[in-house]
Amino acid sequence: MHIPDGYLGPTTCGFFYVVMAPIWAVASKVVKKTLKAKQVPLLAIGAAFSFVIMMFNVPIPGGTTGHAVGGVLVAILLGPWAACIAITVALVVQALLFGDGGITAIGANCFNMAFVLPFAGYYIYRFISYNSPVNSNRRVIAAGIAGYIALNIAAGLTGFEFGIQPMLHKTALGQALYCPYGLNAALPAMLGEHMLIFGWVEAIVTALVVKYLQKQDPGLLEEGRM
Template sequence: MHIPDGYLGPLTYGTMYAAALPFWAAASWKLNRTLKAKQAPFLAIGAAFSFVIMMFNIPIIGGTTGHATGATLIAILIGPWAALIAVSVALIIQAILFGDGGITAIGANCFNMAVAGVFVGYAMYRMIAGDAAVTSRRRWIAAAVAAYVSLNVSALITAVQLGLQPILERAPDGQPLYSPFPLSIAVPTMALEHLLLFGFVEAAVTALVIKYFQKNDPEMLS
């Protein structure tokens, strides 16, 4: 889901930087008020945790493996604003140091995964979990549904950004200059693989980690 450099035109990646900026500013403001001096190590460790979640491969059917992005899980564990910064920092490090995702696409990738992914996941979780007890079954089911929906929303927004390229950003003679696939190809392709496979991986990892905490350390969820 990490969009590399060269896939989005300047109009799109510029807009996405502008769209992500108010969320980064709001998160910094919010955390400055709530976390005080403790925020620096807390955010850094949260970001490192966000980075390493993607390294945990889990076995899926038929010997294949997959990994989760962890946006909803981190939002449940450290709250949505801290999660926004943590996932963003992890994405920035991946883009600058590891070439996972483009530098020009940092705004778009952060908006898709750190803003949309985190807030959709967190809102769904709060809505479904309601006032249920920390150790209740409803909590992990809420986490699974939230993670599934959140990942699919992120994938859909990514697909729309890619699918808009042949319409928004093309040469004067109409030839595509960036990602060449229109919405009618980009959206179903991304949606299918996330609806049928990656969404379930995300849901499984999120629910299993929540169940682990319910059993071993329920305080982490309160």
């Protein structure tokens, strides 16, 4: 889901930087206000955690493996605003230091994976789990459903961003200048693979991690820690 440089045109790249700027500003403000002084390193730890969990190979049937994004998991653990900063930092490190995801596409990648994914996932999780106890099965199921739905929303958005490129940027002769596939191809391609494979990987990983944390230290899942 990491969009590389060259897939999106300058208008789309610029648009998402403009959209993300106030979101990053609000996230910094909210986190600064709610974060206790001694929890400052937790943001960096959260960012490194989101970076590392994207590297895990999760086995799926047929001997293959897939990667989870872990955006919803980070949002459940840190809260959505802190997750927004942590995932943004992880994406910037990936783009700048390891060439994974484009520098011009940081705005779009952050919108999909550091804003839509954690916020959608966090509120779906809160809605389904409602007031259930921290160690209830309902929370595990809520985490899985939130992971699946939020990842597919983010994948759908990525497909939409790819799909509008031929409409926004083409020559007078109809030649595509950036991602060459329209909505009719990009959207089903992105949604198909995520609904069939990666959404399930995200759901299983998110649910199982919540289940393990319930056993290990339920306090880590309580709201209002940050």
